[in-house]
Amino acid sequence: MAPYESDDATAAARDEDLPTGRRKAARYVVPVAVVGVAAATIGLVPALADSGDPDLPKITAQQLIDKIAKSDVQQLSGTVKVSTDLGLPDLGGLESGLMSGAARGDGGGSSADPQSKLTELVSGTHTLRVAADGPDRQKLSLLESGSEYSLVHDGKDVWGYDSKSNEVYHSAGAESGGRHRTGQPPATPKNFADEALKAVDDTTSVTVDGTARVAGRDAYKLLIRPRQSGTTVGAISIAVDARTGLPLKFTLTPRSGGAAVLDAGFTQVSFAAPAASTFDFTPPKGAKVTEEKKGAEAPEHTREHATKGGEDLAGGLNGATVLGKGWTSVASFDTGGGAGLPSGGQGGALGGFLGSLGDQVSGKFGKGTVFSTRLVNALITDDGKVYAGAVTKDALVKAANAGK
Template sequence: MAPYESDDATGAARDEDLPTGRRKAARYVVPVAVVGVAAATIGLVPALADSGDPDLPKITAQQLIDKIAKSDVQQLSGTVKVSTDLGLPDLGGLESGLMSGAARGDGDGSAADPRSKLTELVSGTHTLRVATDGPDRQKLSLLESGSEYSLIHDGKDVWGYDSKSNEVHHSATAGSGGQHRAEQPPATPKGFADEALKAVDDTTSVTVDGTAQVAGRDAYKLLIKPRQSGTTVGAISIAVDAKTGLPLKFTLTPRSGGAAVLDAGFTQVSFARPAASTFDFTPPKGAKITEEKDGGKGRAPEHAPKGGEGLADGLDGATVLGKGWTSVATFDTGSQGGVPSGDQGGALGGFLGSLGDQVSGKFGEGTVFSTRLVNALITDDGKVYAGAVTKDALVKAADAGK
């Protein structure tokens, strides 16, 4: 069960265990969120810096987690800053293009399809405007230089609009199904916080780490730290609105130190009901409209990538090795030969090989591709091992799984 330690800053006593329902095998969901998109990460942005340490009533970690769980914000609007610093090599924007292309493989090729568009959050710093009015109305706008992408959920309709290409993506939902809680738009602190809390178990330390002000709101800071060695995750900090219990800021720092890998937070927030016109959308004249073909994936903002799925989800035959923060997902691609070398794959093969480190062990030989958070080993016999773990931990997992 999850231990809740005393917090030196607030004098909180050790808390009781979390419900067993929070114990999950997929502790790697947070780093996957980063790689998958909502997956959005930032080095700390000055605009998000704490502007003071408010004097708030003392609270324990368990009480603060309960406060998050009971939070039921139905109306909200604001601006979120999101930035990613995975430590990927500068490929001149190629990495975003590759991610977008991969996402498009599950979509229909429309520039307005959220499954491809929101992958842009995987690198750099971005500004989002978000709005929510109950479970059936949400809007997210990704502001870009000279253009804007909007994802609007209004009742049974979900619209994606890319002003740069003047393309529209439309799909229909099955309705709210009577759900009570309002879904927050993707890539917000709440989405990341929910997944981080699912990772809490006896391999995790959770404490209250003082107070802060975020977007002009008084907040408590919840600190989550892995107890295990071998993980690349250093700590996760969640700033929680003292009044509503809504996470206002989420910061994930790597064990290696330096800038945050993921830091997403409100710079402005209001809990007043957004104007009804916020969620109105009519396709502009001359826009190319693409209708969702399968009526399934990615049809509503709550289904857009936000890091809510485990690494093994959607991977045929994937299994999980290990426990807690050092869990490693593995699956067999069925492809022999591993990463092509310069001789085998030409210039591209040589380039890909140069990005990885050659390793060997009981499993055979392979190549490890590393970021500041998520690492992956591709073996020469076509197996993949991936997780928020070090290179050595991947090799050990591959040896154990042999």
């Protein structure tokens, strides 16, 4: 049961009709490399709203969440600005390389592979152009200095194209369509809002926080705040289009204060049908084309888990388990190697470098290193176990002690 509170001082309500909040092991999954921790936060992400607060009819938090749930925007085009400030150390580009390799599961591959390319969104500010025409046609373009990366979904085909390297990545088959069943391109405020709303349970306060203008449109603001201490999440604000119910802007701020950790939103949006040619793609002459290996397709049971979230999903993540509940839940899994960071003769320089980025801790679980960002923190124990979540260092140590 989740608490939904009105911004009216005399009204407070608990909504018993909403789905029970789910534990979100997926957003806490991190590779052992410390820089990979940030990749887990991509599912929670957004830009500055227009000035002015429109005068809109009163609405309760319950009604606004229902409006989001009933939203069925199938056609749109626009520009999305995404800014991420996790507070990662400057590793001179090493972090993006490691995260890309972790996303691919190897150290190489095509630069046009979307699983590696979109990890660039975990740091800095990026501009995206997005378009959608139903569940089978979407396009996302990541605009970079002097180059562009495009991800096009048309029917059973998914094409990734990196103009900088002139490389193409092609995936065909049923799974390709399954990745985009929502009818929306990835990395939009709706994706982020859907993930945040899954977190709502009795550990959460949800209120309507006034109105705003976003991308020239009137919007309501939904404010989500954890009630628990021990989490690094301060608040999540979602600007919801007053007419369509589509989330237009998503902002996540840390409990520690300061700038948003994740801030993404439309700066321009249209709900007219994009031109059919928007989704046409033919590999440019001379481009290197990499076909997705059939063996890379996830097993059916894994794809089913990916759509369910919560503990069902945790069961499909190499035995990951969830400790605790709500916003202070921690995902735990074993790397299987029986050892933590490389040290001594086993890559001492790398182990020493990574170790210098973290804090040494100890407890009933033994010893380990905590790697921290402004949102997601991870504890890697000396015997190869990983504990990760949007929680404080003390909460990680407590979870590790309890899980021992």
